[in-house]
Amino acid sequence: MRDVLGKLGAFAGALLAVAGVIAVASFVIGLLSGRVSFGGLLVAVVGAALIAGVARLGKVPSLLGGYSALVYLGLFLPIVIVVIYAFNSGRYVTVWGGFSTASFSRALHDDAITSSILRSFRIGLTTSIVSTLLGTAAALALARARAGVRTPAEVVILLTVVVPEVVIAIATLIFFVNVGFELGTTTMFLGHCVFNVSLVTLIVRARFLSMGDSLEEASRDLGAGPISTFWQVTLPRLAPAILAGGLLAFTFSFDDVVISNFTSGAGHETWPLHILSALRFGLTPTLNAAATLMIGVTLVGLALAALALRIGSRQGAADFSTSTT
Amino acid sequence: MVGGAIGLAGVAVAAALYTQLGSLVTALPGAALLICVALPVFVGGGLLLQRAGVTGRSPGGYPLTLLAPSLAYYAAFFLVPLAFLVAFSVATPLGYGGVSYGFDLGNFSQAFDPIYLRVFTRTLRFAAIGTLLVILVGFPMAYWLARYAPAKRKNLFLGLMIVPFWTSFLIRTYSFLIVLDPHFVLSRGLEDVGLIDKPLHLLYTNTAVQIGIVYNYLPLFVLPVYASLDRLDWKLLDAANDLGSSAFAAMRQVTLPLAIPGLATGTLLVFIPMMGEYVIPQILGGGRVDLMGNIIQRAFLEQQNYPLGAAIAMVLMAALSLFLILYIWLSTRATEVGDA
Incomplete structure (x- = not known):
């Protein structure tokens, strides 16, 4: 009970301190831009008093904890609001008018929504498979290659990560248009893979490097070729990283706006592109409902993936302990 | 070579996925062709490097050719597009996406x-x-x-x-x-x-x-x-x-x-x-x-x-x-x- 009270106190203290900082900061900004008022000064004084009071009463660790809780709240509240307002039956999207699930059935019967989600799913899956294959292969070769090969490859990989997405997107668009590709699902998939191959390479390589290569060496010394070494030694140990890379590649492709926006051509809307074009005509409860469904599906998928990983690692640990005893 | 095979297999898997899901698009053979063209460039480059004694098999035990497919991919769909971008930034616009190539700094001004x-x-x-x-x-x-x-x-x-x-x-x-x-x-x-x-x-x-x-x-x-x-x-x-x-x-x-x-x-x-x-x-x-x-x-x-x-x-x-x-x-x- 005291624990809970302490946490609440820390949260309130952090809230007051943040309010104080905002008050003082807004006064200083006003001062710098030449707008000073008596009310502003009063607010700033109150804010400074709040900061001083909180700093005197609270301890740093618990205050930081309260502050972090505040940030988490800020991170999740907007998403929660989207979910709640998907159940809004009111005439205006932003004014609560009662509970209803009508928007959900409208969303499920909207062809534009379902077909765009399916298209995103298809592109995401393909991107994920191709990026995982190319990225894993590259990571294996790169991990312990000499600087002469490694450096140019690393520069290219770094470039794909550092160049702003919008620049990559327009470069790919110019390229596709001039080489004679027909814009559509394929061009989007080809565009998505550039970043995601790098992503998988970086993730898998980090894992491969941290594993050490003594088992690979042992396998080679015992006469196994690269292919059987890969299947029997490297792949099982790399599996979590490859899985994580593939999953991330899927998400990034599924969620991609920028490259899709440029390389989709007409009539090939992905789910993010559908949201983007629907927002042009204003927010609708149907869009909220579809978004909520997608959030739900993602969370369930994530939970399943986490569960599978946990069972997998337990299995791995069990195998390991039985094989060593 | 294993790498090249894996890369092409990846593209084949992608193609198979598309057909299965009912949308084989005309651009895919083009993409495969592009990768095939880009691949020898990198393999050749790698061989040259090898001849120069810079590289060999990576000490980790996996052949460097595994790098080829992704490098070919980067070349085809990242580096070449970037080159197009540079070329376009100094080209003369003709309207509706058309250009005449050249060295025109008008876009920059x-x-x-x-x-x-x-x-x-x-x-x-x-x-x-x-x-x-x-x-x-x-x-x-x-x-x-x-x-x-x-x-x-x-x-x-x-x-x-x-x-x-x-x-x-x-x-x-x-x-x-x-x-x-x-x-x-x-x-x-x-x-x-x-x-x-x-x-x-x-x-x-x-x-x-x-x-x-x-x-x-x-x-x-x-x-x-x-x-x-x-x-x-x-x-x-x-x-x-x-x-x-x-x-x-x-x-x-x-x-x-x-x-x-x-x-x-x-x-x-x-x-x-x-x-x-x-x-x-x-x-x-x-x-x-x-x-x-x-x-x-x-x-x-x-x-x-x-x-x-x-x-x-x-x-x-x-x-x-x-x-x-x-x-x-x-x-x-x-x-x-x-x-x-």
Whole structure:
């Protein structure tokens, strides 16, 4: 009970301190831009008093904890609001008018929504498979290659990560248009893979490097070729990283706006592109409902993936302990 | 060769997936052809390197040819497009996406037009303020995660930081269309309490865009900073305390120098995408707040003036590479200081 009270106190203290900082900061900004008022000064004084009071009463660790809780709240509240307002039956999207699930059935019967989600799913899956294959292969070769090969490859990989997405997107668009590709699902998939191959390479390589290569060496010394070494030694140990890379590649492709926006051509809307074009005509409860469904599906998928990983690692640990005893 | 086979198998799998799902597109054979053409270039290059004695089999045991497919992919769909971009930025526009190739600096003089320069400085201001705010909000959070978060639940807290990432970026952005709406509970509540005297007027303003940017990029900053703080030995701080330094001095002299690499990475990770951002201003700015990305997007998708868009993009890249050089210089200096 005291624990809970302490946490609440820390949260309130952090809230007051943040309010104080905002008050003082807004006064200083006003001062710098030449707008000073008596009310502003009063607010700033109150804010400074709040900061001083909180700093005197609270301890740093618990205050930081309260502050972090505040940030988490800020991170999740907007998403929660989207979910709640998907159940809004009111005439205006932003004014609560009662509970209803009508928007959900409208969303499920909207062809534009379902077909765009399916298209995103298809592109995401393909991107994920191709990026995982190319990225894993590259990571294996790169991990312990000499600087002469490694450096140019690393520069290219770094470039794909550092160049702003919008620049990559327009470069790919110019390229596709001039080489004679027909814009559509394929061009989007080809565009998505550039970043995601790098992503998988970086993730898998980090894992491969941290594993050490003594088992690979042992396998080679015992006469196994690269292919059987890969299947029997490297792949099982790399599996979590490859899985994580593939999953991330899927998400990034599924969620991609920028490259899709440029390389989709007409009539090939992905789910993010559908949201983007629907927002042009204003927010609708149907869009909220579809978004909520997608959030739900993602969370369930994530939970399943986490569960599978946990069972997998337990299995791995069990195998390991039985094989060593 | 194994690598080449794996790469082609990847493309084949992709093709199979498409046919199975009922959409084989005409462009796919072209793509495969392109990769096949790009592949020998890299294999040949690799062989030349090998002949020169630079490389061989990598000591890890996996042949270097495994690198070939992804390098071929980068060549076909990243490096060649970038070359097209450069060529287009100095080409003469003929309208509707058509160009005549040549060396025409007219696009660049157009890109330095005062209108675009204003957009450029605005973008720089948005990215700078956004990065500053992300640091102010995110650093204490990363510090708490690394130092004070309960060890048992640390993974949970880290996971919570990532979960918003898994809900669509657009959903996260447009949620502020509800939150900041003058008819929403927030505006009404603030009015009732008396903090504001007229409904919130934030939607489609600079402030809304800035809020959206900070909100979306925060986790991207917190995670790398957490990673660098997590490796920090907190006993150093205890030592500083025991030796009589104040909490502030310990922070400045011990924590910050050790955290600088992570801070620099995090800053770069949010600053660069912020400079190219166009979706958040499009949604939360309602077309009234234009950043560089919006200008580029419009040049391409609305005016079809590819060369102008390409030139603006080149200007953006040039500015960013300046920051990148600054970052590399700072981080090498930081490691030197750390070593000294």
